[in-house]
Amino acid sequence: MFSSVSSWILSIAGIVIISVIVELILPEGSINKYIRSIFSFLVVFVIVAPLPALVGKKFDYSQIISQEEFTLQEDYLFQLNVYKTEALQEDLVNAINEAGYDNVQVNVSCNNYSTSFVIEAIYVELSNLVIMDKAEHTNIIDIEKEILKLIVSYANVEERKVHFER
């Protein structure tokens, strides 16, 4: 495609240069006029000649359309997922502590190898539970409900992903 374009341009340039040189060499006279018009015809011919071949021709676009894929830096994302898991665990423990329940262990489990941070399950260990004065409930079932609500709204997960162990 590109070589044919360059040959087209070169032939236009060539025919114009030849016509100029011929004009220089030829003596003045009545014949000059005819030669000029012949060369004008030739220039038009050279410009138009490759155009009919374009009709119905299939171009090779493969050189232009080359698909590229960007690969994400997965090491970084993995490390960040680990950080996020740790931070979320700490935040949840803090939040539960703030609501009046101490010594609760929260374990967030997620697929660190996926690029986005998706929580698979949250395990809450209530075996060492200490109920502080500011706590609203003392009944274990009510406590579970409150903690569940807290976790669901904070970590933005579905209720079935939160598991309790007493």
Place this chain on the structure above:
Amino acid sequence: MRKIKVLFIIFILLLTPAILTSAFLNTPNSTTYATTDDSSIQEELDQSINDQLGDLDLSELEEILQDSENASKLFGDMSFLDKLVSIINGDFADDSSSVLEAIFNLVFDGILNFLPLIATIVAVSILGGMIQNLKPNLGKKSIGSVIHFVTYGVVIILIFTIVMRMITLTSNTLNSIKSQMDAVFPILLTMLTAVGGSVSVSVYQPAMALLSSFIVNIFTLILLPLFLISTVLALVSNLSNNVKLDKLISFIHSLFKWIVGIIFTVFIGFASIQGITAGAIDGLSIKTAKFAIKSYVPLIGSYISDGFYILLASSSLIKNAIGATGLLLLAGTILSPILELVIFMLALKLMAGIIEPLGDGKIASFVSTLSKNMSLLISILVAVSFMYTLLTGLVMCSANLL
């Protein structure tokens, strides 16, 4: 021409605030956490940013920076990571005077470079014009044509040494912009994923692939040859009075402008509309997660949303800073070629103006057509970097925490 000027101005306007505002990127975050213990959270944020930067692989960008002399000047001989950290910390505007100095140096160097060329060409063509006027009138026209032929040949050889240099300059700069895109885009996408902008990633990934392969290929494989074609035709067209190819040249010019215009409009339209929509969706999903807890426990909400959101906040700071530093790298790469091309174009226009009254009319028209052609080269560089800037700016704007 007017279109390109307008484009250039828009580009500069877009580039400056994008870079300058990056200096203030960290202020909104610090005000959010101002309600709680300010200094400890700042420390925590710094710690988190340092941790994350340690995990990020920036080696490709460091290599590009080291290869480019002008960019390292603009970076004040800092490494990419150092500049990134200083942008995150907000000390960016300090070295604006050194940037201005670098620009002025480039401009004066360029003018001095082209001065001998202008002088020689003007001298040759005026000499040719004088001989043309003073030659004995022997009734032979062909002597005049021979003189024109010779003068024209000398002018062509002189100008084409520079034109070829400009073409290699443009194609090298295009390649360098492409390699920068290939280095910056994966990192930006990674950061966008880290912040949680999954919808944005699905929009920007194809847009970036399109820009860095398809569009850059069109510019190097179709538009650059079109420039060469119109230059060759301009050369041939002014050889003699008989064969004029001006209309063919104007066809090539408008073909060029339409291709650039269509690519530009379609790409920018799609990227910005889709990108802004996706960014809004991601921003919403990040915010709902953030405000859910606040509505549930209003008193302690701001305390709880620390740890996890500090991670997200530092990721989004790094994302924006990488965008800003990438744009700075781009500015360092394209500044000198674009200035050089603009100066060469203006020099050609000046030459045409000087030659026209005294010398040969055909040489003047060749030089002025060539100066119109040079604006095509400028528009190639400006258009590609504009699209790159816009895409980076969109990524910086989308999926932000606040």
